[in-house]
Amino acid sequence: xxxxxxxxTPLERFxxxxxxxxxxxxxxxxxxxxxxxxxxxGAPSVSNSKEPNLAAVAACMSLxxxxxxxxxxxxxxxxxxxxxxxxxxxxxxxARAVAPALADFALFHDPSCLALIGELKAGTLLxxxxxxxxxxxxxxxxxxxxxxxxxxxxxxxxxxxxxxxGLTQPELVALAQRRPFPLGxxxxxxxxxxxxxxxxxxxxxxLVMN
Amino acid sequence: MSEKIDQLYNFALLDEDAKREIRRKxxxxxxxxxxxxPFASRDLPIARGxxxxxxxxxxxxITPDDTLKVIDQxxxxxxxxxxxxxxxxxxxxxxxxxxxxxxxxxxxxxxxPEEPLRADQILVxxxxxxxxLRWVEPNLERATAMHSESDYGxxxxxxxxxxxxxxxxxxxxxxxxMVNRRYLxxxxxxxxxxxxxxxxxxxxxxxxxxxxxxxxxxPPYTLVExxxxxxxxxxxxxxxxxxxxxxxxxxxxxxxxxVPDASGGRWVSTCSDAAYCAxxxxxxxxxx
Ligand SMILES: [Zn+2]
Numbered sequence: 001x002x003x004x005x006x007x008x009t010p011l012e013r014f015x016x017x018x019x020x021x022x023x024x025x026x027x028x029x030x031x032x033x034x035x036x037x038x039x040x041x042g043a044p045s046v047s048n049s050k051e052p053n054l055a056a057v058a059a060c061m062s063l064x065x066x067x068x069x070x071x072x073x074x075x076x077x078x079x080x081x082x083x084x085x086x087x088x089x090x091x092x093x094x095a096r097a098v099a100p101a102l103a104d105f106a107l108f109h110d111p112s113c114l115a116l117i118g119e120l121k122a123g124t125l126l127x128x129x130x131x132x133x134x135x136x137x138x139x140x141x142x143x144x145x146x147x148x149x150x151x152x153x154x155x156x157x158x159x160x161x162x163x164x165x166g167l168t169q170p171e172l173v174a175l176a177q178r179r180p181f182p183l184g185x186x187x188x189x190x191x192x193x194x195x196x197x198x199x200x201x202x203x204x205x206x207l208v209m210n
Numbered sequence: 211m212s213e214k215i216d217q218l219y220n221f222a223l224l225d226e227d228a229k230r231e232i233r234r235k236x237x238x239x240x241x242x243x244x245x246x247x248p249f250a251s252r253d254l255p256i257a258r259g260x261x262x263x264x265x266x267x268x269x270x271x272i273t274p275d276d277t278l279k280v281i282d283q284x285x286x287x288x289x290x291x292x293x294x295x296x297x298x299x300x301x302x303x304x305x306x307x308x309x310x311x312x313x314x315x316x317x318x319x320x321x322x323p324e325e326p327l328r329a330d331q332i333l334v335x336x337x338x339x340x341x342x343l344r345w346v347e348p349n350l351e352r353a354t355a356m357h358s359e360s361d362y363g364x365x366x367x368x369x370x371x372x373x374x375x376x377x378x379x380x381x382x383x384x385x386x387x388m389v390n391r392r393y394l395x396x397x398x399x400x401x402x403x404x405x406x407x408x409x410x411x412x413x414x415x416x417x418x419x420x421x422x423x424x425x426x427x428x429p430p431y432t433l434v435e436x437x438x439x440x441x442x443x444x445x446x447x448x449x450x451x452x453x454x455x456x457x458x459x460x461x462x463x464x465x466x467x468x469v470p471d472a473s474g475g476r477w478v479s480t481c482s483d484a485a486y487c488a489x490x491x492x493x494x495x496x497x498x
Contacts, residue, residue: 005219005301008274012226016273019233023271026240027414027429028329063234065227104234125358129238129247154243154390154432182392186241200241202390202429 010039015062022059022188025198030151030160032143035059035194044084046074046109052085053109053137055194060107060135066094071103071120073113108136111167114174120185122201128182131201136175139166141191148172150206151199161208162197164189169207176205222269223301228252232270232425236416239427244389245357246340251423256297261290261319261336263418267425268298268317268334271416277305279313284321284465284482308485322404324462324486327413329430335400340419340426342386342396350422362394366437374442385444388435389428401482402436403446403463409434454481457490 008016014036021033038058046052064070072079072086079086081097090097100106100119108114114136123131142163149172151160164172178184184201199205222229228250235249254262272278278298282291286308294317299306307313310323319336327333343353346364356362365386384398385405397405408415408428415428428434436444453460455478464479481487 003300003303005221005223005303007303008221012221013274015226015230016271017275020271020273023233023236023240023414026237027427063230063237065230067227067231068234126354128242128245128358129235131238133234133237155240155429157431182242182245184241186237202241202243 014039014058018059018062021196022063022198025188025196026155026186026200027198028155029153029198029200029203030156030162031198032141032162033196033198035190035196037194044088046072046079046085050074050109053190053192056135056137056188056190057085057089057107059188059190059196060105061089061093063133064089064093064095064105066096068104069096069098069102070105070107071098071100072107072109073100073116074109076112076115078116103132106132106134108134111136111138111164111171111175114171117174117177117185122179122183122185125182128184131183132185134185134187136187136189138164138189138191140164140193141189141195141197147208149176150208151203152206153200153203155200156203172207175199176207178203178205219301221302222272222298223254224252224266224269228266229270232266235425236267236271236427239416239425240414240429242393243429243432244387244393244395244426246354246422246424246426248423249425251420256293261294261338261418262420263422263425264317264319264334264336264420265294265298265418266420267416267418268315269301271332271334272298272302272304272315274302274304276302276315277307277313278302279307279310279316279485281316281318281321281323281483281485283319284463285484287484290319309489310483310485320399320401321463321482322400322407324459324481324483325489327407327411329412332414332416335415335417337396337398337417337419337424338421339384339398340396340417340422340424342384342394357393360392362388365394369437370439370442374439386437388433388437390432391435394437395426395428395434401447401463402444403448405434405436405444406446408432452479454479454487456480457487457494459487459490462486 017036025033120132146163147161187199189197280291280295282288310325317334347353438444463482465482466479
């Protein structure tokens, strides 16, 4: 068959591949997806002591453009609109940096920011899709050992178990807190190995006490 | 093909902004099973009525690694299916197939293939009419308000009055279902035979309605329950004595067509899923 279109650029290829991983993870909570390697580097630091999780930044950026807005947080605090990383993302996506309650997308650079999750928008009954999509960076996601979350709901055959080692009890409680459906925040948890866990608002999350 | 023509189109036709918008809406659709999510719905260089909603979803999610199957009325070789497959193939370079089991991405109208779909496959359905409440509430805004409250009393009454008491089967061919016990969803244009395939499935189903500008989804392992009554349970089109005249399959959805012969002709029923029928015939021949 004769082709009449260009092959995707590396960034387009990444965006397309990353989307399929995100879609699969959100459709199958508990399944751990592997995000592709970001086609760029050189993102500014999040703080003096912290480099960003580039896989999470790139996955979030793959969905950003001039029609949507975003907010970032680190160390349990919102980041300023003039933070170098915020400006770096804005420059590359044209997405607007806005206040947490308005943000279409949120990027939490560490799990302590989960304390802020209640400030994000959860949509309305008429427009439940006008809710925030949240990317949370965590140290690791464990599938076999040390289950900390038990998941049930659409996309899960019976019950799924995952572990989020390194998260404190209050962080896990904040993550597990869901709003009354159809309102809610849809979450992607992404670890340092670019592994991805989807937690759509339909997923009921039960904490497993060890 | 010249260099100039090579650069005529984006990969998968849509520009990145259009793809991104559809991708964002698809994620929300998956998080809200059965809920109609508005999207911008672009004009595409194909005729109306060709299912641009489904096509836009396919173009937004397809990657160079995909293997694509396109069916229309269950048939890979229908004019619409051939044209759409050529359009997607030429603007992406992806491999295409008629074999359901070999496809990673299946775009379809009217049918869900007979062969069970797997977790590593995605089915994209082209939808002509998205909102089941059009039967009782033609105003889209008021229908959206009813969906927001899960206010489906009118629909239940309408179903009972028209189907059970008046025997009107028009709605039975566009059977409404409750998804995840929250949103009422239309199953147009798939036959009732295919409705149970949506329930607790392995596969992700994505729906696109181009004219109504709506995207929606049924994730895997999601409850999809037909509206039904004790005195009128949900039933598929299945007839106990039905059989494909070509391959002999019994548990399939059949289409009936007129075959002329010397004595005038007769009506013959065969598998609607043409690729499935052909596969069964080939398997049977291999045994001889
Ligand atoms: Zn057959």
